[in-house]
Amino acid sequence: SVLFVEDRNAFDRMSYCSQTLEVLGLIMMIVRLVEGAGVLSRLLSLWTRERMHEIGVLLSIGKSKGRIFIQFLLEVVLVSLLAVIPAFLIGRMVSHRFLEQFVGQTGQQQTLELLNQIPQGLSLGIAYASLLCLILLSLGVTTSMIWRKSPKEILTKMS
Numbered sequence: 001s002v003l004f005v006e007d008r009n010a011f012d013r014m015s016y017c018s019q020t021l022e023v024l025g026l027i028m029m030i031v032r033l034v035e036g037a038g039v040l041s042r043l044l045s046l047w048t049r050e051r052m053h054e055i056g057v058l059l060s061i062g063k064s065k066g067r068i069f070i071q072f073l074l075e076v077v078l079v080s081l082l083a084v085i086p087a088f089l090i091g092r093m094v095s096h097r098f099l100e101q102f103v104g105q106t107g108q109q110q111t112l113e114l115l116n117q118i119p120q121g122l123s124l125g126i127a128y129a130s131l132l133c134l135i136l137l138s139l140g141v142t143t144s145m146i147w148r149k150s151p152k153e154i155l156t157k158m159s
Helices: 002-050 052-060 065-103 108-117 120-147 151-158
Strands: none
Touching (some): 052 151
16 A cells, blocks of 8 residues: 555656646747747748838838738748748658667657658648738738838839
8 A cells, every 4th residue: 555655646647747847948949939039020021021022012002011021931931831831751761760868779669660650741731721811911011101101202212
């Protein structure tokens, strides 16, 4: 009976540590997400500012703000697609190597088999959907400052 109580206490402590690590991981993920959104917004702000003259010309020839926004959105999405595929492959390779080093030779095969059973496409899809939401939000914020101006204001400010 005493052995059972000690084992239960050890299990409770390990369970608490596991829950703490899970919360810590969630907090780190949220911080990285906010940090990434800030960096993405800043880069898109600089990118949009560099294309101010182009925006003014497109607006002055009659292209709608919505079409310009969709053009910018498609450009950023295409770049992100070109980046996500190598990132996924490199991440998978690095995680396998890390797991091999972390687990070592004992239990390595079973662990690698478990890793291969994880539905990678689902997590990649969720991550990419989150990235698309961040792109849409960041691009909306950075271009909203320009949409307030008329084509004449944009073009005269550039010259």
